Amino acid sequence: MNDATNDVSVTKNNEHDPLFSILIPSWNNLEILKITIGSILKNSTYRHQIVVHVNEGSDGTLAWLSEKGILHTHSDKNVGVCYGFNLPSSLATCEYIVLSDDDNYFCPGWDKYLYEEVRKQQGIKWCISGTLIEREVTKNACVIAPYDFGSDQTNFDEARLLAEYDKIPFADWHGSNWYPMVLPRQLWCAVGGLSVEFSPGMYSDPDFMMKLWHYGVRTFKGVSKARAYHFMSKTTSRVKRNDGAKTFLFKWGMSSSVFLKYHLQMGRNDRGEEISTPTPSKMKDYFKRIWNAIRTSAT
Template sequence: MTQNDQIFSILIPTWNNLAYLQLCLRSIEKNSTYKHQILIYVNDGSDGTVDWLKTQNYEYMHSKENVGVCWALNALRAKVKTDYILYMNDDMYVCPEWDSVLWDEIQRLPDNNFFLSGTLIQPRPFFCKSVIAPANFGENIETFREDDLLKNYRSLPHYDWFGATWPPNVVHKDIWDLVGGYSIEFSPGMYSDPDFSAKLWMAGVRLFKGLSDSRIYHFESVSTGRVKKNNGSRQFLQKWGITSASFMRNILKRGEPFKETTTGQTHALALKKDITRSRLKKMLSCFKKSGQAKMLWE
């Protein structure tokens, strides 16, 4: 690897979120240990995003409509030049060494059958223990305390954890291609993250690991809070025959402290019970859906 080699291809979908995108890109340029290929997909861009990118050196694609996360990520795949695809949201700020921690872990692994995530720092309380929260360094651009974050992000207690799903995450391009990228039926993108992890699991990937020392501040759903959401929970259940919550809890064990000796093991008894409940829930969901369709035709 030479000094000019790019390590990751960073895919960033954005939707009329210019100020946050600019902060995200600045943090990558400022706080990364290595050089990376940065690929941006602009949904709409009428807020000035497209005009701004025309004056920059970043590679980007543009749709006049909001096609959502899944279409955007899959479209950017065509421009990937490195071996590793890293998906990041535009409302994230990467802390120093975020990339070197991921890269060092990849270098230690025997093969490419992995899915790794960085660890998010979020300002408000959060339901999953994989996230460092609450750790409030600002809930928006106007209140963001960058200097305080950079002084304190390393001292926030945490641990490596099971269950990589949401961004920032990294996967080898061959594994991405094997499962066909992100599933467009989940557009604009709700529950596309656990669906991608489920596809990886079905393809034989068993290492789903979040790295505590790769830290990224997240302003939390600045874009997704504005979009009309798909019913991803129901879609996941219909597709996989199990609820997303059960998949996360009993298969990926998301948020639990990582232990090398139990990698790939599931909570078998709890999973068996949840599969039974999921089947009932799926039947009720189908019944409800068919009832709604009947009402439309009457």
């Protein structure tokens, strides 16, 4: 695919139809999943379709979703987030898909502010994220931190979060890449969803952004007012990690760090302009490829 790919028009929803198809992979994380889905039902401005992919589900997740009448797909074992998003996307019926982790509490108006930004877009070449609030400072410049409202269902201070979430100053930002993320379902289908060679999922996010970039997307925006609290429940600590950094490097010919910094301009304040194509030096990535090739042949 190339940057000359034609846009396809998107038909607007009837006001009575669900607005977003929200896809949520979950792996034996029922108590936090209940909070996530509860916040969508309680704090959304619009009605949405929720589709969960249940990885294993030995903790009662399947029974709870069935009892609540929530649409879901299922795998007997954990197949990771790549299949975990791709499978439920086959059941999505809305014009727009939202990707979400299973440990996000959606704050009031999250969908209103995302949809306000969506309505400004032309065609389907755009990707827009909400903004996470996290209890710990990390290297991620796109989140609001540190603001600790709890680590799980046992100590979650919902009342304090609802009183404070919209009073924390933060600007719109460049980069998208982070969930919750909304994009047109046509765009999701055009690039084939998440790439399963990154299973169980490390570096599948920047790979997905790179696929969007090659399709011609230049609007990667984070909306400050569309907020969600991230419990940081660390599901990834339970899986055997794939070497996503190396897979990304050999697939695209550059490191994910170069892509995020120079292409997506991750974390830079958004001023309403599209991202321009960068021309960074590729020597650093060239030597990384050589080193990885030597290391691989040595093993």
